[in-house]
Every structure is written in structure tokens, then in C-alpha cells.
Amino acid sequence: MSNKRMKAVSKRITTWSLVFFITFTAFAKEVKKDPQGKHEANPVNTQEEINEFIQHHVKDSHDFHLFSYFSGGEEHHVGFPLPVILWGENGLTAFMSSGFHHDDTGHTIVEKGGSKFVKLHGKIYELEAGASGVHFDEEHHPTNASTPIDLSITKSVFGILVIGLLMFLWFSKLGRQYKKSAIPNGFGRVLEPLVIYVRDEIAKPNIGPKYRKFTGYLLTIFFFIWLSNLLGLAPLGFNITGQLAVTAALAIFTFVIYMINGNAHFWSHQLWMPGVPVLLRPVLAIIELAGTLIIKPFSLMVRLFANITAGHIVVMSLISIGIVMQKQMTPVGSTALSLLLSLFITLIEVLVAFLQAYIFTMLSALFIGMAVADHDHEHDHDDHGNEIPDAEDVRADFI
Amino acid sequence: MEQLLENFSLDLFVKQTVLFLVLIFIMVKFAWKPILKALNDREEGIKNALDSAEEAKKQMQNITADNDRILKEARAEREAMLKEAREIKEKTIADAKEEAKAQADKLVKQAQEAFETEKQAAIAELKNQVATLSVEIAEKVVREELSDEKKQLKLVEDMLGEATLN
Numbered sequence: 001m002s003n004k005r006m007k008a009v010s011k012r013i014t015t016w017s018l019v020f021f022i023t024f025t026a027f028a029k030e031v032k033k034d035p036q037g038k039h040e041a042n043p044v045n046t047q048e049e050i051n052e053f054i055q056h057h058v059k060d061s062h063d064f065h066l067f068s069y070f071s072g073g074e075e076h077h078v079g080f081p082l083p084v085i086l087w088g089e090n091g092l093t094a095f096m097s098s099g100f101h102h103d104d105t106g107h108t109i110v111e112k113g114g115s116k117f118v119k120l121h122g123k124i125y126e127l128e129a130g131a132s133g134v135h136f137d138e139e140h141h142p143t144n145a146s147t148p149i150d151l152s153i154t155k156s157v158f159g160i161l162v163i164g165l166l167m168f169l170w171f172s173k174l175g176r177q178y179k180k181s182a183i184p185n186g187f188g189r190v191l192e193p194l195v196i197y198v199r200d201e202i203a204k205p206n207i208g209p210k211y212r213k214f215t216g217y218l219l220t221i222f223f224f225i226w227l228s229n230l231l232g233l234a235p236l237g238f239n240i241t242g243q244l245a246v247t248a249a250l251a252i253f254t255f256v257i258y259m260i261n262g263n264a265h266f267w268s269h270q271l272w273m274p275g276v277p278v279l280l281r282p283v284l285a286i287i288e289l290a291g292t293l294i295i296k297p298f299s300l301m302v303r304l305f306a307n308i309t310a311g312h313i314v315v316m317s318l319i320s321i322g323i324v325m326q327k328q329m330t331p332v333g334s335t336a337l338s339l340l341l342s343l344f345i346t347l348i349e350v351l352v353a354f355l356q357a358y359i360f361t362m363l364s365a366l367f368i369g370m371a372v373a374d375h376d377h378e379h380d381h382d383d384h385g386n387e388i389p390d391a392e393d394v395r396a397d398f399i
Numbered sequence: 400m401e402q403l404l405e406n407f408s409l410d411l412f413v414k415q416t417v418l419f420l421v422l423i424f425i426m427v428k429f430a431w432k433p434i435l436k437a438l439n440d441r442e443e444g445i446k447n448a449l450d451s452a453e454e455a456k457k458q459m460q461n462i463t464a465d466n467d468r469i470l471k472e473a474r475a476e477r478e479a480m481l482k483e484a485r486e487i488k489e490k491t492i493a494d495a496k497e498e499a500k501a502q503a504d505k506l507v508k509q510a511q512e513a514f515e516t517e518k519q520a521a522i523a524e525l526k527n528q529v530a531t532l533s534v535e536i537a538e539k540v541v542r543e544e545l546s547d548e549k550k551q552l553k554l555v556e557d558m559l560g561e562a563t564l565n
Binding site: 149150151152154160164167168172174175182183192195199212216220243244246249250252 | 408425431440
């Protein structure tokens with residue numbers, strides 16, 4: 001029994017160290033560039049190229065690119081292609097992203113199912129019938145191509161699937177463990193306190209007695225964001241929560257939930273605020289509605305997106321110090337500086353990864369809590385019969 | 400703002416929405432529901448266990464208090480019983496003494512009375528005997544005295560002489 005267990009553990013350690021070895025070498029090779037490259041197969045080593053590289057990294061992409069290296073003056077890309085699934089003028093088409101040969105300028109044309117596709121700045125275009133190449137207008141927008149509905153498993157979608165799978169495996173296992181005993185074992189012991197943390201520190205205090213209904217959503221969103229952020233920190237090139245589309249979707253989920261669950265009390269405070277002069281009420285209603293309908297979801301969306309994107313840009317910029325500052329500081333000095341600074345920022349990013357997941361979940365819980373809160377306590381009334389808000393109401397209105 | 404909009408990919412938004420919706424439903428069904436239920440049950444169980452422990456402690460305290468009380472009562476009772484027994488003993492002894500004394504007194508009295516009676520009887524007997532003896536002696540003496548004439552005469556003379564003196 002113990003021998004078997006030992007074997008399993010050592011196997012796991014081997015797997016993990018393999019993963020670490022691969023990712024570490026991937027990272028090492030990415031930084032170490034050959035300065036003798038030709039222009040066509042040029043390593044990324046000038047400031048402009050690095051900027052472009054970072055810009056490219058923070059965006060979603062159709063293939064999974066781990067690193068590139070140079071040998072014999074040629075650039076080799078290491079990574080794996082991802083399926084491209086398109087709904088174009090000729091219906092559903094699917095092919096692997098390797099068909100584009102890492103071309104992002106619209107030169108490589110993939111013919112599939114009677115349609116011609118090109119990839120341009122991370123976007124796939126379908127050429128009009130009969131066209132043999134992309135034509136651009138002055139602003140470099142293609143003129144003879146349309147955008148099909150892109151259902152591809154892009155890098156971010158791949159990451160979302162990986163995280164979803166991980167969450168499902170971990171937590172459904174934890175859920176099954178409770179059938180055998182009241183106390184989980186193994187990795188479940190790590191997960192359980194996190195679940196309790198979200199329930200007791202985020203859901204309960206912000207939502208109140210109705211917390212149970214929303215805890216499932218909050219747990220999902222918390223672990224999804226946290227794992228996405230952490231996956232983004234691993235040197236694999238993921239940037240899931242740094243995609244505006246992803247954070248927008250998450251923010252809209254929260255928005256829809258608190259709009260659907262808002263009770264009469266919530267809407268009365270939104271539309272016709274009690275306890276203020278009647279003339280002010282329409283003004284307040286506009287402010288409140290702007291907050292509820294636009295500012296709250298928008299702030300959720302932008303906060304997460306900006307924090308994670310900024311984190312990625314900062315970490316990559318600090319890493320690129322090792323390349324850009326070689327002339328000024330000697331290779332050793334610049335590498336040491338970039339290692340030191342990027343290590344420091346990466347540690348902070350680990351904290352930020354948790355913090356942003358916490359903030360998003362906490363604010364979601366707070367917004368939901370404001371929408372579903374019961375104000376069953378008695379208000380004092382002044383001479384005109386208006387409610388005198390107590391400290392609790394004032395606090396609730398300001399947060 | 401334009402940069403933001405350019406970064407926004409509607410395709411990814413739709414994919415994320417659908418995938419996340421699926422994820423929420425799967426996680427709620429297969430993970431969060433059983434986990435939260437198990438946690439709730441466990442916390443409920445712990446709470447109940449603590450409550451019943453508290454209850455047991457209270458009962459224990461009650462029992463201890465009862466025991467103490469009973470012990471105290473028993474001790475008091477024993478004390479009372481001992482005291483009573485002592486009193487009874489003393490009373491019994493006193494009674495016995497008194498009775499014995501009374502009996503002894505009575506016996507002594509009876510004895511005295513018997514003795515007195517005997518004495519009286521003896522005295523009476525003695526008196527009788529003495530009287531008889533005296534009479535007999537007197538008779539003998541008188542007979543002796545009066546056996547010759549001279550002596551009779553002398554007696555008469557003595558008696559007359561005494562009578563004169565009186």
C-alpha cells in the first residue's frame with residue numbers, strides 16, 4: 001500500500017519536474033538570443049520589436065507558441081497548433097492553425113471548403129470569391145475580405161478549457177471525497193479552506209442570509225479568475241484574464257445576476273430614492289442607474305483586464321531589460337538587473353493574481369448583496385413622514 | 400478607448416460566455432453543491448456535538464451537585480442518627496440506673512421492713528421469753544426465798560422498811 005503510494009508520488013514529482021524543466025528551458029531560450037541573425041529571421045532584440053512582441057503576447061492568438069530559437073540563421077518556432085473553426089460564407093470549416101505557418105500578415109492563404117482564409121493581426125479573414133490576395137485601404141484595413149464567425153480554440157479558449165477541466169477534476173473529486181468521510185484528504189485539504197474562505201469571507205458578509213443561492217457562482221468566478229491569473233504567470237504564454245472579452249463576459253455575468261435578483265427595495269432606492277427631497281430624486285435616479293447599469297460592470301471589467309494586462313507588460317518589459325540594456329550595462333549586469341526586477345515583480349504578480357480574483361468576487365458579492373438585501377429594520381420617521389436613514393443605510397449607499 | 404475596442408474580440412466574448420455558463424452549471428452540479436452540503440452538514444454536526452457536550456457537562460454538573468447534596472444529607476442523617484443513638488443509649492443507661500436504684504431501694508426497704516418485722520417479732524418473742532423467764536425465775540426465787548420462815552419474815556420486814564421510807 002505505502003509502496004504503491006510512494007510510486008504514485010514519485011511519478012507525480014517526475015511529471016511536475018518535467019513540466020518545470022520544459023517551461024524553464026522554454027523561457028531560457030526565449031531570452032537567450034542569437035545576435036548574428038539575418039534580418040528575415042531576426043531574433044527579437046530591438047526596442048520596437050520587443051514592444052511588438054509584448055503587444056502580440058497580450059493578445060489572443062490562434063496557435064500555441066512556447067518559444068522560438070535560431071539555428072543556421074533560421075527561426076524555429078516551438079509550440080503546437082490549435083484548431084481553427086470558422087463559420088464563413090460556405091458554412092463550417094475546420095483546420096489546424098499550422099496551415100498559416102505563423103504568418104500574421106495575410107500572405108499565407110489557406111484554402112478549405114471552397115473558401116480562402118488569411119490571418120491578419122491575429123484575426124482571420126475570408127477572402128471574397130475570386131480574390132487571390134488581400135488588398136488594403138490606406139488605413140491598412142482589408143478591402144476584399146470579410147470576417148467569418150470565429151469559433152476557434154484559440155490560446156485563451158484553450159486556457160479556459162484547461163482551467164475548467166482542472167476546476168472540474170479538483171472540486172468534483174473533493175465533492176466525492178465527502179461521501180466517504182467528513183474530512184477530505186490529499187489535495188482536497190488545500191481546496192477545502194479556499195472554498196470555506198470564499199463562502200465565509202466573501203459570500204456571507206457581503207450578501208447576508210441569502211448567500212447560499214449565489215455561493216456557487218462566486219466560487220466558480222473566484223477560482224476561474226485566480227487560476228487564470230496564475231496560469232498567466234506561468235511562462236506558457238497564456239493571458240486569459242487579460243482579454244477584455246473575457247473580463248467583459250465575467251462582468252456581464254455579475255451584472256445579469258444582480259439585475260435579475262434585485263428586489264423591490266433595491267429598485268425603489270434606484271429609481272425613487274426615499275428620504276431625499278422630491279426634486280432631487282430624478283437626479284439621484286440617473287446617478288444610481290448610471291452606477292448600476294454602466295459603472296459597476298464597467299469597473300469590474302476594466303479593473304481585472306487592466307491589472308492583468310499591465311502585470312504581463314511590466315513583467316515582459318523587465319525581462320527584456322536583459323536584452324535592451326546590454327550595451328549600457330554589459331550582458332551580465334543587464335541580465336542580473338532584469339532577473340532581480342522581474343523576480344520581484346513576478347512575486348508581486350502572484351499576490352495580484354489572488355487579489356484581483358478576490359476583489360472581483362468580493363465586489364460581485366457586494367453588488368449582489370445590495371440588490372437582494374432585506375431592509376427589515378425599522379426606520380425613524382421625521383415630521384413629514386419621510387424615513388430618516390440610519391448609519392447602516394448611509395453606509396450601504398456609499399459602498 | 401479605441402485601443403480597448405480594438406482589443407475586444409466579440410468571438411472570444413461569445414465563446415467565454417458560453418464556456419463559462421457551462422462551467423458554472425457543471426461546477427454547481429458536480430462540485431459546489433456536494434461540497435457546500437458536506438461542509439454545512441459537518442458544521443452542523445460539530446455544532447450539535449458541541450451543544451450536546453455542553454449539555455452533558457451541565458448534566459454532569461447537576462449530577463455532581465446532586466451527589467454532593469445527597470452526600471451532605473446522608474452525612475447529616477448519619478450525624479443525627481448517631482446523636483439519637485447516643486441519646487437513646489444515655490437515656491437507656493440512665494433509666495436502667497434509675498430502675499436499678501429503685502429496685503435496689505425497694506429491696507433494701509423490703510429487707511429493712513422484713514428485718515424490722517423480724518426484729519419486732521424477735522423483740523416480742525424475747526419479751527415474752529424474758530417475761531416467762533422472769534416469772535419462772537421470780538417464781539423460783541420467790542419459792543426459794545419463801546422456803547423458810549426466816550426469810551419470809553425478813554422479806555416482810557424489808558418491805559415494810561421500804562414502805563416506811565417511801
